[in-house]
Amino acid sequence: MNKNNKNPCSLNGLKFGFAEHFSSGDIEAFFGVFADVFSKISVIIGVLLFGEKMPKELVLGRILPGIAAGSILGCLIYFWEAHKLGIKENRKDVTALPFGVSSTHVFTWLFIIIVPVYRQTGDAYFAWQVGLASCFCGGFVEIAGGFIARPIKKFLPQAALLSNMAAASLIWLSFNSMTAIFSKPLIAVLPLFMAFLTLSWHKNFIRFIPNSALILLAGSLAAWLSGVSGAAQVQEAVNDTGLYLPSLYIKDIFLGLNRITPYLSTIIPLQIANFLVTMQAVESAETVGDAFNMRETMIKDGITSIVSALFGSPFPTTVYYGHTGWKRSGARSGYMLLLILPYTAMFFGASLLLSAVIPFEVIMVFLLTVGITVAMKVQNDLPHDYSAVIYVSLFPIMAQYITSLLDSVLHFFNSSIFSYGLEKFDAGGTAIRGLFYLSNGAFASSFMYSVWIAYILQKNYLRAATAAFLLAVLSSVGFIHQPSLSWLPKDNIKFVSVYLLIGIFCFILYKKNKSEIPL
Known part of the structure; x- marks a missing residue:
């Protein structure tokens, strides 16, 4: 030195x-x-x-x-x-x-x-x-x-x-x-x-x-x-x-x-x-x-x-x-x-x-x-044609914000939405259940929806099917659409079924698309 x-x-x-x-x-x-x-x-x-x-x-x-x-x-x-x-x-x-x-x-x-x-x-x-x-x-x-x-x-x-x-x-x-x-x-x-x-x-x-x-x-x-x-x-x-x-x-x-x-x-x-x-x-x-x-x-x-x-x-x-x-x-x-x-x-x-x-x-x-x-x-x-990915991912986060705002407002009156009964909101045409389904696990569902949409826009139907099956798995344990984790929550069976059907449909599209590709 x-x-x-x-x-x-x-x-x-x-x-x-x-x-x-x-x-x-x-x-x-x-x-x-x-x-x-x-x-x-x-x-x-x-x-x-x-x-x-x-x-x-x-x-x-x-x-x-x-x-x-x-x-x-x-x-x-x-x-x-x-x-x-x-x-x-x-x-x-x-x-x-x-x-x-x-x-x-x-x-x-x-x-x-x-x-x-x-x-x-x-x-x-x-x-x-x-x-x-x-x-x-x-x-x-x-x-x-x-x-x-x-x-x-x-x-x-x-x-x-x-x-x-x-x-x-x-x-x-x-x-x-x-x-x-x-x-x-x-x-x-x-x-x-x-x-x-x-x-x-x-x-x-x-x-x-x-x-x-x-x-x-x-x-x-x-x-x-x-x-x-x-x-x-x-x-x-x-x-x-x-x-x-x-x-x-x-x-x-x-x-x-x-x-x-x-x-x-x-x-x-x-x-x-x-x-x-x-x-x-x-x-x-x-x-x-x-x-x-x-x-x-x-x-x-x-x-x-x-x-x-x-x-x-x-x-x-x-x-x-x-x-x-x-x-x-x-x-x-x-x-x-x-x-x-x-x-x-x-x-x-x-x-x-x-x-x-x-x-x-x-x-x-x-x-x-x-x-x-x-x-x-x-x-x-x-790419300009992928903006739909951001727009779709907004919806669960917006639902989460709205439910948080509702909870904050009702908190000042020592009340909650559930104290009024969800049936009353349903009868009034307010989709309060949809808000709760979207808001629970919002970041996870927002992320997975954006992944699925992106694969669809890429016409990668095999990976889109995989994303849908993963959504079914997450629903089956209450990771999304539910406030807490549990195995096959009764209220989530419909989501598990729907995501499985979406996955199967995407897989069929993948097979169909693959068969149409000229050799």
């Missing part, structure tokens, strides 16, 4: 000092990813702390520190990956992969797992334990993705792989956010349309001010001028600041595992889609010159989810779309180090303070645009 070279991180004369990881683009990337991350933190606080009135000790003292612990680890990992790639390829312009809590998972984990369990049991800590177990198991699915993603991608149609992620993004992120935004139009509609403008306007509206920061500023200013936000909310948030250090919750994870079975039909399909998103993000980064190791990235994605769960977070982490955009802006890897600062602030309760300054409805603007961006990405990657 050259004794004159005092920098241990140098190669072929190229030195990597601390400043080399930063450029002006890192500031823009920081505000963009920060707005995305904080929007999800704001939703978690809004739903669990203010909406469901869960204990502050749980939300501020366990969940948020767990998110921070897993996310800080992820920031360090992806910063280091970019640093290593720069040394390996003798260049300084490597852009780190953006990373954080998964947007789709925040909403589905909240409204399909944590909140329903809490309302059924009245035990916030038990609901949290089920969420922890879901995140913990989901992390292992992500790790498995590092070994099975390519075979899955090779076997299953590209059109089907991410369609339910696009559907979930449109419904749970975009549509759900849209309703929240229009509940406070005075403060949130202007930021919304500013965000829409950024879909085509890729420069800063005002020089040296990132667009994401300007959108937050516009919404916050409107809120303070209109009296929606004020000093009273800030003072209350200040009173809740303190030191909230993360702890290990291994016992709580195992307690939650006892009740995780009904939610596997949500966890498994979503986590499959999650590791496929990571795979596509890595492939996208490679197209602009940053070739990260695919398997290592997917495994580390799962590890950060597991670490998050161990330290109290029920929400899985993931690599985000957007690397190519931050690459265009000139970002390197420094923005990942900058993100450690707001995550560290979560150990002191600063998230609540920030939520008091920036209204929840303004934050939802970023989640809406994230949902649209994900759906656009999936749509643009598909």
